[in-house]
Amino acid sequence: MNSLLAVVYLLVFPGFLFLFVASLFGQYLDRKLYARIQRRVGPPLLQPFADFVKLLAKEDVVPDYADRVMFTAAPIFALTAVFAAFLYLPVVASVGLHSFQGDLIVVLYLLMIPTLAMFLGGWYSGNVFGVRGGMRVASLLFSYEIPFFVALLSPAVLAGSWRLSTIAGYESGHPLAIIVSLLGFVIGIIALQGKLERLPFDIPEAETEIVAGPLVEYSGRRYALFRLARDAELFVGAGLLAVVFLGGPYPILVSQPGVLAWVNGFVMFLLKTFFVIFLLILMKSAVARIRTDQMVSLAYKWLIPLALVQITLAVVLHSLGGLL
């Protein structure tokens, strides 16, 4: 009975089916709000689902010059890594489906795999645009990943724990921690935008320069998997920021543990996650694409020093005995 419940957790509710629906809804929200900000009508609610089904039903094409195994494996790896990362987030209760001391690091590394998969997919697709886009993906990895890691570690230092649920719990107990790590939150949002390769950091797939970047040869179901992985990464990345910086499923107002407390935590988590997604959309609609060198100098001149300031602040506060 207990193992059956675990399977249901894994596959249906806070597991894979929920993440599938949530990431499609996140894509819808992204496109709809983007359209509304541009004073357009925007796509209907089921648009991402229609795109997904249509791509699954298209002809299966593997280019002659592509490496068949790697070409197929890359999107699967990307999707698997994101879905695995989701299991560590405390979605409904104070503890995630799977949780241990240090799961923050695991989630950060799992969220890096889609980028590497995209690089490999572009590299093995046998297309010059794909290789070029893959190179851009790999070179931008070094500019946003360092500030992202450093910024996300500062709440962990404050809380004195590498465990996501403990960090979230600490922030609900010490609301001041959210204000202290506000700078880290801003850096995290900018770096996450770069990680998701959205405007202004969509340099790898700049369609005016290199067609579709690393995904140029991808079509049909492989492209659908990559798109789904990207949408799921948007949801999981936003959820990670919500847990680390905004306290995730807290505050739980219901005192008894039970269904009501679960619903409460779940609603809180969703609200915070969609707030982060909303910030990402606002940023996307306000700016235009920058060049590779501009992105690198933005990361190394501004984001990394500011992230170091943030983590120094966190270390000093922690060594002084923590927040009140």
Added chain:
Amino acid sequence: MLNRLVKWARIKSPWILHMNCGSCNGCDIEILAALIPRLDAERFGVLLKGSPRQADVMICTGPVTKQMTERLRRVYDQMPDPKFVVVVGQCGCSGGIYTGAYGVEGGVDKIIPVDAYIPGCPPRPEAIADGLIKLLAKIEKGGSP
């Protein structure tokens, strides 16, 4: 059941690829005008894609110059099935004023199968959007693969 779902998805999400086969740029500007926020093609699920691998509908303009013939065929072959072709402008439909000229083939349908024609020199953006909707209605009725 599954077929109906796939058909619904196909009609709801036509991603387009713009292909210039020697046009004077008049029709191309009008195609861009059909994608502006005022008409908002995205409410029908239309997205402009750069790669032929990800597109469903190829929008061709121009009378197909001899240089472009081989490229047009190749780009058409790169698109995965099911695929549709829409011709925008008088030149692409029949050759227009270039009919019989030494450098052009005269008409996209001499190279690849065409599903819808939108005549005009150039057609208005509303006419292009209307042509796309008519193509979708044709797919719904099962006129094409």
